[in-house]
Amino acid sequence: MRAVVITAPGGPEALQLIDTPAPAPGPEEIRIRVAAAAVNPVDLATRAGAFHDHGWIAQPEHTGLGWDVAGTVSALGSGVEQRHSELAVGVPVVALLAALDVPLGTYADEVVVPADSAAVVPEGLDLVAAATLPLNALTAAQALDLLGPAAGRRLLVTGAAGAVGGYAVALAAPRGWVVDGLARETDREFVKRTGASGLVTMIEDIDEGSYDAVLDAAVLGDTAVRVVRGGGHYVGVMPPSVPASRRGVTTEAVGVRHDGARLQGLLSQLASGELEARVHATAPLTDAATAHRALERGGTRGRWVLLP
Numbered sequence: 229m230r231a232v233v234i235t236a237p238g239g240p241e242a243l244q245l246i247d248t249p250a251p252a253p254g255p256e257e258i259r260i261r262v263a264a265a266a267v268n269p270v271d272l273a274t275r276a277g278a279f280h281d282h283g284w285i286a287q288p289e290h291t292g293l294g295w296d297v298a299g300t301v302s303a304l305g306s307g308v309e310q311r312h313s314e315l316a317v318g319v320p321v322v323a324l325l326a327a328l329d330v331p332l333g334t335y336a337d338e339v340v341v342p343a344d345s346a347a348v349v350p351e352g353l354d355l356v357a358a359a360t361l362p363l364n365a366l367t368a369a370q371a372l373d374l375l376g377p378a379a380g381r382r383l384l385v386t387g388a389a390g391a392v393g394g395y396a397v398a399l400a401a402p403r404g405w406v407v408d409g410l411a412r413e414t415d416r417e418f419v420k421r422t423g424a425s426g427l428v429t430m431i432e433d434i435d436e437g438s439y440d441a442v443l444d445a446a447v448l449g450d451t452a453v454r455v456v457r458g459g460g461h462y463v464g465v466m467p468p469s470v471p472a473s474r475r476g477v478t479t480e481a482v483g484v485r486h487d488g489a490r491l492q493g494l495l496s497q498l499a500s501g502e503l504e505a506r507v508h509a510t511a512p513l514t515d516a517a518t519a520h521r522a523l524e525r526g527g528t529r530g531r532w533v534l535l536p
Contacts, residue, residue, distance in 0.1 A: 368393075
């Protein structure tokens with residue numbers, strides 16, 4: 229099979245297409261024949277060496293890329309049939325491969341993932357759209373979990389028109405948060421559509437301590453902490469970069485975990501229209517560098533998705 233990997237960090241030109249044997253699923257694992265794999269900022273950071281610098285990646289030959297996958301089950305490891313009766317060869321699924329230090333990621337013809345990371349795709353849901361959901365929606369949902377009960381409290385979501393931020397707004401409002409989104413004026417219609425009560429275009433215009441909590445999908449750090457009231461709560465999305473607390477504000481970051489059961493519910497919301505998947509463009513697996521270059525340039529709304 230084919231897979232896109234890096235042997236050393238670098239720019240988009242560091243991406244290499246290799247031929248490698250299809251991985252065999254171990255106990256409690258499944259193999260997925262990939263139909264679509266979304267490209268996320270974490271992939272660009274991995275390729276550029278950000279996690280190598282922290283000592284978090286130590287693959288001796290090559291490092292795989294890609295966390296999101298949609299496709300069909302192609303093999304089952306031992307124990308899967310007994311614990312996951314919904315998973316069988318040929319069943320369409322999505323999954324999150326929440327791992328940095330792996331020789332093969334979802335940028336591949338086939339990928340092995342934990343069985344409990346996978347969720348069955350509802351009938352009629354497009355696999356390309358579904359591939360954009362796992363990392364971003366689970367990050368948003370788990371970040372909101374850290375913030376605790378809403379109880380009518382005020383929440384600012386930064387990067388509210390982005391992939392994580394858009395899902396955060398859509399998931400927060402039904403929980404009872406009064407949500408404002410920080411985004412560009414040109415994103416007003418989307419941010420309001422997803423459930424925000426208001427749009428803020430400049431965080432510098434917000435008075436200190438205006439919000440009970442901030443979900444900082446835009447990674448603004450200290451600037452975002454400033455607008456949280458004393459004793460409030462800040463949750464970021466970059467565990468290596470948690471800003472310092474001040475005025476008694478709790479500061480932490482979500483470390484996304486795979487969760488097939490939670491993902492199943494999010495897929496149902498996507499299928500029903502409660503959540504909105506945005507695909508910016510697709511590219512063949514062989515042209516992953518094009519997607520990386522486009523994402524680095526910025527300004528896209530929606531995900532690039534690779535098609536093997």
